[in-house]
Every structure is written in structure tokens, then in C-alpha cells.
Amino acid sequence: MKRKIIDMLKGAAGNFLSGEEIAEKLNVTRTSIWKNIQTLKKFGYDIESRGKLGYKLNQIPDLLLPAAVQSGLNTKIIAAENRMIHKISVDSTNKIAKRLAYEGAADGTVIVAEEQTGGKGRLERNFFSPRGKSILFSLILRPKCLPKDAPKFTLMSAVAVANAMQRFKLPAQIKWPNDIMFDGRKVVGILTELSAQIEKVNYIVVGIGINANISREEFPADIKKIAASLSEINGGKISRIDFFRAVLEECDKLYTTIKLDGFKKIFEQWRKYNITLGREVKVISAETGESFFGVAEDIDEDGALIVSTENGRQTLYAGDVSIRNS
Amino acid sequence: MKRKIIDMLKGAAGNFLSGEEIAEKLNVTRTSIWKNIQTLKKFGYDIESRGKLGYKLNQIPDLLLPAAVQSGLNTKIIAAENRMIHKISVDSTNKIAKRLAYEGAADGTVIVAEEQTGGKGRLERNFFSPRGKSILFSLILRPKCLPKDAPKFTLMSAVAVANAMQRFKLPAQIKWPNDIMFDGRKVVGILTELSAQIEKVNYIVVGIGINANISREEFPADIKKIAASLSEINGGKISRIDFFRAVLEECDKLYTTIKLDGFKKIFEQWRKYNITLGREVKVISAETGESFFGVAEDIDEDGALIVSTENGRQTLYAGDVSIRNS
Numbered sequence: 001m002k003r004k005i006i007d008m009l010k011g012a013a014g015n016f017l018s019g020e021e022i023a024e025k026l027n028v029t030r031t032s033i034w035k036n037i038q039t040l041k042k043f044g045y046d047i048e049s050r051g052k053l054g055y056k057l058n059q060i061p062d063l064l065l066p067a068a069v070q071s072g073l074n075t076k077i078i079a080a081e082n083r084m085i086h087k088i089s090v091d092s093t094n095k096i097a098k099r100l101a102y103e104g105a106a107d108g109t110v111i112v113a114e115e116q117t118g119g120k121g122r123l124e125r126n127f128f129s130p131r132g133k134s135i136l137f138s139l140i141l142r143p144k145c146l147p148k149d150a151p152k153f154t155l156m157s158a159v160a161v162a163n164a165m166q167r168f169k170l171p172a173q174i175k176w177p178n179d180i181m182f183d184g185r186k187v188v189g190i191l192t193e194l195s196a197q198i199e200k201v202n203y204i205v206v207g208i209g210i211n212a213n214i215s216r217e218e219f220p221a222d223i224k225k226i227a228a229s230l231s232e233i234n235g236g237k238i239s240r241i242d243f244f245r246a247v248l249e250e251c252d253k254l255y256t257t258i259k260l261d262g263f264k265k266i267f268e269q270w271r272k273y274n275i276t277l278g279r280e281v282k283v284i285s286a287e288t289g290e291s292f293f294g295v296a297e298d299i300d301e302d303g304a305l306i307v308s309t310e311n312g313r314q315t316l317y318a319g320d321v322s323i324r325n326s
Numbered sequence: 327m328k329r330k331i332i333d334m335l336k337g338a339a340g341n342f343l344s345g346e347e348i349a350e351k352l353n354v355t356r357t358s359i360w361k362n363i364q365t366l367k368k369f370g371y372d373i374e375s376r377g378k379l380g381y382k383l384n385q386i387p388d389l390l391l392p393a394a395v396q397s398g399l400n401t402k403i404i405a406a407e408n409r410m411i412h413k414i415s416v417d418s419t420n421k422i423a424k425r426l427a428y429e430g431a432a433d434g435t436v437i438v439a440e441e442q443t444g445g446k447g448r449l450e451r452n453f454f455s456p457r458g459k460s461i462l463f464s465l466i467l468r469p470k471c472l473p474k475d476a477p478k479f480t481l482m483s484a485v486a487v488a489n490a491m492q493r494f495k496l497p498a499q500i501k502w503p504n505d506i507m508f509d510g511r512k513v514v515g516i517l518t519e520l521s522a523q524i525e526k527v528n529y530i531v532v533g534i535g536i537n538a539n540i541s542r543e544e545f546p547a548d549i550k551k552i553a554a555s556l557s558e559i560n561g562g563k564i565s566r567i568d569f570f571r572a573v574l575e576e577c578d579k580l581y582t583t584i585k586l587d588g589f590k591k592i593f594e595q596w597r598k599y600n601i602t603l604g605r606e607v608k609v610i611s612a613e614t615g616e617s618f619f620g621v622a623e624d625i626d627e628d629g630a631l632i633v634s635t636e637n638g639r640q641t642l643y644a645g646d647v648s649i650r651n652s
Binding site: 145146147148150151154177191192193194195196197198199200202286287317318319 | 471472473474476477480503517518519520521522523524525526528612613643644645
């Protein structure tokens with residue numbers, strides 16, 4: 001309902017729309033429209049009310065509210081209809097997503113927050129995310145697949161973000177498996193979790209944290225050297241709402257592709273963005289804790305990294321890769 | 327405490343032990359001993375009390391109570407100390423185990439029940455389990471491994487049950503991946519679930535349902551053709567407590583071996599018990615839903631089944647195998 005009101009006010013492009021007109025189109029009472037407008041105002045929507053003229057939308061708030069994000073969103077599964085939940089401040093969106101998934105939340109449900117107080121990256125690393133400057137969300141996916149397939153959805157998510165960046169004319173680089181990099185620093189972190197039986201995945205939760213509008217100065221000293229932000233790449237602020245919408249649309253596209261065709265096209269796109277293959281790398285295996293050097297050759301059909309070393313080919317299913325300067 | 331009292335009474339081998347003596351050994355008051363004895367009686371322990379003579383254990387109840395199972399249990403991790411929970415009737419022990427694991431239950435925690443009202447086997451099949459005649463439990467494991475390693479703990483569990491059967495001089499046959507069979511019918515079902523990140527497993531829950539003392543006649547008509555029970559193999563009732571203790575001990579041994587040495591020895595033992603390799607099989611892949619025929623060649627390093635078919639070698643990660651009569 002709120003989304004539909006926003007849609008109409010946006011459609012009016014700065015002109016007034018009467019409450020009567022809106023009420024008629026949405027087939028509800030004028031009182032109901034008035035109540036919803038009050039709620040939208042509380043959320044920070046700058047909506048002007050003027051007697052008989054009705055309502056005019058002056059400014060939408062810089063919050064990733066469903067009403068704003070879903071207005072104009074072109075997806076079939078991801079964040080479609082009532083599959084989007086917004087929170088101001090949470091411990092971690094993955095935690096909420098896991099609970100909701102356990103309780104039966106639908107395929108494609110998205111939990112987005114303005115701030116995470118306990119956000120974690122891979123390998124238990126803290127994730128810096130000041131309020132209103134990042135895009136922090138978790139996707140609940142329910143693909144028909146085995147536990148061993150889960151890492152491929154991480155690659156999918158990285159490609160989705162890279163595709164969204166391309167729509168914003170921002171260069172995108174992916175370091176295996178799923179780090180979006182700029183100038184050797186990380187712009188986006190992805191943390192994938194799963195619940196499964198041996199025969200089938202129950203659900204996958206993909207947590208995506210995007211540094212959107214964080215300036216160089218805002219990053220804490222220890223993070224400054226390893227983190228970058230979309231605004232830095234762009235040379236100016238980006239619209240979080242528009243970028244988030246683009247990521248959701250790209251996720252939806254790729255997820256639908258996977259359901260029809262498998263991962264072939266995802267891998268092709270991943271290779272296009274990747275900055276790892278063909279490079280000398282230092283690898284720390286998550287499996288053994290051991291580190292070794294080699295040349296990253298390719299990804300295999302499981303999305304694992306194949307590294308050729310002095311001792312032959314090694315397959316890295318999970319771990320940390322750093323690219324050595326040549 | 328209760329376990330220690332049972333230990334002492336069992337040690338007295340049918341003789342009376344005075345409350346004073348027990349209290350002194352356990353360094354508690356005689357009132358505390360008396361209270362614990364009352365609780366044990368409520369659980370069905372037949373304990374005789376006679377004035378100054380004290381207490382004598384006549385009969386322990388046929389319940390898989392921690393006090394009984396842990397008395398004489400030789401394990402380091404599995405069901406050790408307070409890591410055992412007993413319930414009379416539950417929906418499913420896996421469900422409880424997953425909740426406890428999520429809340430942080432320790433590596434090796436065991437949840438055992440006398441009855442399951444909503445027990446499920448693999449592929450959502452119902453699991454028949456009349457009260458007090460099966461051994462129904464779930465293990466919480468927290469190994470350091472990747473999601474792709476989880477299926478191997480299923481093989482481990484099957485080998486543990488087979489080893490326990492060998493201790494009871496019962497022939498054990500494993501059909502890939504983890505079905506314990508007798509005369510072409512299933513004696514034990516195992517359902518493994520996991521929660522993980524891409525880099526590490528959070529926990530694995532192995533649900534094991536053992537048909538212990540269910541006679542041919544007791545199985546419902548549709549299950550009779552596909553199910554067997556330890557008592558049928560044994561030609562008479564077996565002690566659920568003793569068999570359960572043996573399974574826990576074998577799990578503990580194998581789990582410790584894996585932590586030190588990996589899965590090599592597990593696979594060797596699995597091959598020894600298996601009735602699948604070298605046989606013509608019909609396979610239904612859980613991954614694709616497709617079925618095909620071939621010869622089961624071996625298991626690979628992931629525990630997957632390698633099947634040679636007309637169209638070359640196929641690797642089956644999860645699914646259903648039926649052995650064709652030759």
C-alpha cells in the first residue's frame with residue numbers, strides 16, 4: 001500500500017495528487033490514504049499536504065525502506081512483494097535471516113538494515129558499517145541443491161554486485177571468491193551461510209555488506225588501508241536506494257538463470273570480473289590452515305580455485321587469497 | 327550424581343550399601359542421597375531400601391537414561407559428562423539437537439528419546455519408532471571442516487553402528503551411504519544435517535534411529551518388507567542400554583580418529599562392511615532427480631559413490647541406491 005502511494009506520488013513528478021484520486025486508484029478510503037501518508041512522514045518522507053490539492057512528494061529519506069526500494073523494482077523472486085524487511089539497527093542481518101529462514105521465510109526474502117552492531121565478515125572478522133552509509137542486507141535463498149553447491153551462490157552474489165556497479169559505470173573487480181575490490185582495497189564483503197541435509201540444502205543466507213558512501217577519512221585507521229567505498233570509486237555520493245535496487249535486480253536475474261541453466265553463465269561472468277586468475281597468489285587454506293604460494297589457474301565446476309604450485313595442482317575450496325605484486 | 331549412585335549400587339552387585347557409605351564417598355549429605363534415590367525410583371529404577379542396611383539395586387528400567395547409559399561409558403567427547411539429554415517423547419531428536427546446537431551445545435552432546443512422534447528419515451520419509459523399542463538419538467558434532475566434508479560423518483556414524491553390532495556378534499552390512507541392512511531390509515537409518523559457513527561447519531547433527539527390539543509382527547504391513555530389527559538378527563531381545571553405550575563408544579573412537587588422522591581409517595572400515603561396491607545398482611540422484619543404472623565402483627575421497635555406467639563414470643554425492651539381484 002505504502003509502496004503504491006509512493007509509486008503514484010513519484011509518478012506525479014513533483015505535482016500534487018489529491019487524496020481522493022489516490023484513494024480511488026488504490027480502491028481504499030481517503031482516511032486510509034491519510035493514515036499511510038502520516039506513517040511515511042514519520043519514516044522521513046517529505047510529503048507536502050495542501051488542502052484540496054492533496055499531496056506532493058518533495059524528498060524521499062535516505063533509508064532503504066521497502067516502500068522506496070520496491071518502487072520500480074523489477075524482480076520476480078528477490079525482495080518481491082512482501083519479501084523485504086527493513087530494520088534501523090540490528091546485531092547482524094544474517095542472524096535475523098537465519099532465524100526467519102528457520103521459521104519458513106520464503107525464497108528471495110531480503111533483510112536490510114541501516115546499521116549493524118555485530119556484523120561479521122568471513123573468518124569472524126568485524127565489518128565496519130556506520131549508520132546510513134553502507135548497504136547491509138541478507139538474502140534468503142532456497143535453491144534445490146546440495147551443500148557442496150553453496151559456495152557457488154557466493155560467486156553469484158559477487159557477480160550481481162559487479163553487474164550493478166557496471167550499471168553505475170563503476171569498474172568492478174572480483175578477488176576470489178567474492179571480494180569486490182578497488183585499488184587493492186575491499187568495497188564489498190559477502191558472508192554465506194547454509195542449513196542443509198546431506199541430500200538437500202534447506203536454505204542459504206547470503207549476507208552482503210557494501211561500503212556505499214563512506215569517505216576515506218571516515219574509515220578507522222586500521223581499516224583505511226584495506227577498505228574502499230563506492231563513493232570513492234564514483235568520485236561522489238551514490239544513491240543507496242538506486243544501487244541497492246540494482247543489486248537486487250541483478251541477483252534476481254542470476255538466480256533465475258541458475259534455476260534454469262545452472263552456473264555456467266555465472267562462472268563466465270565471474271571470470272570476466274576476476275582479478276585473481278593468472279596471478280601469483282599467496283593462499284591460506286581455511287580447511288588446513290596452511291599457507292602456500294602458486295599461480296591461480298582457474299575455478300573448477302564447484303567454484304573452487306585451482307592453484308598450480310611447486311607440488312602440483314591444489315584445489316582451494318575455501319580460504320584467503322592475496323595477490324602478489326609482480 | 328545420580329550416575330555415581332548407580333555406579334556404586336551396580337558395583338555392590340546385589341548387596342546393600344548404606345546411605346552413610348554412599349554419602350561419604352560422594353561427599354554429600356545422606357539426605358541428598360535419599361532425594362536422588364527417590365528420583366531414580368520415579369524413573370523406574372527398582373531400588374530396595376531397608377533401614378540401616380541401606381539401598382540395593384534390583385533392576386534398572388529399560389529407559390536410555392543418562393544415569394544408566396553413562397554408568398560404565400568409556401568416551402571422551404560423545405555423551406561425556408553432562409553432554410547427554412534424555413526425553414521420553416519428542417517430535418524429532420534432530421529438531422531438538424539443532425536448537426541446542428544453535429544455542430551453543432558442546433561438541434559431542436547427545437539427545438536421546440524413547441519415542442519420536444515426527445521422526446523423519448532421509449528424503450522426508452517417515453521413520454517408524456514405537457516407544458521403548460528403538461534407540462533414537464542425535465549427536466551434535468563440531469568438527470573443524472568444510473560443508474563438503476559433512477557427508478563423511480554420515481559414513482562415520484554407519485561404521486560406528488556396524489562396529490557396535492560386531493561387538494554384539496551381529497553381522498553388519500552397510501548400503502551406501504549409511505543404511506545398515508539385514509536380508510535386504512533396513513535396520514538403522516541415519517539423517518545428517520548441518521549448519522555452516524562456506525569456510526567452516528558450525529555444527530553437524532547426526533540423527534540415528536536403530537530398530538532395536540521390534541518384532542516382525544510389530545512393523546506395519548508396508549514397512550515389514552523393508553525394515554528389520556536388531557532383535558531379529560540376534561534371535562532375541564538385546565539390551566538397548568548396552569547397545570546404545572557401545573554405539574556411543576564406537577562413535578567416540580572414530581570421531582577421535584578423524585580429528586587426529588582424517589577419514590582414511592573410516593573409509594577402510596566402511597569398505598569392509600559395505601554391500602554396495604562391485605554390485606550392479608540402480609541409482610536415483612538427489613541432485614538431479616534422474617535415475618540410472620551402473621556398477622558401483624568405489625567411494626571417492628569425499629565419500630561420494632563412483633558408478634560406472636554406459637556413459638562413463640558418474641559421481642553420486644547424494645541419493646538413493648538399490649542393489650539389483652544378480
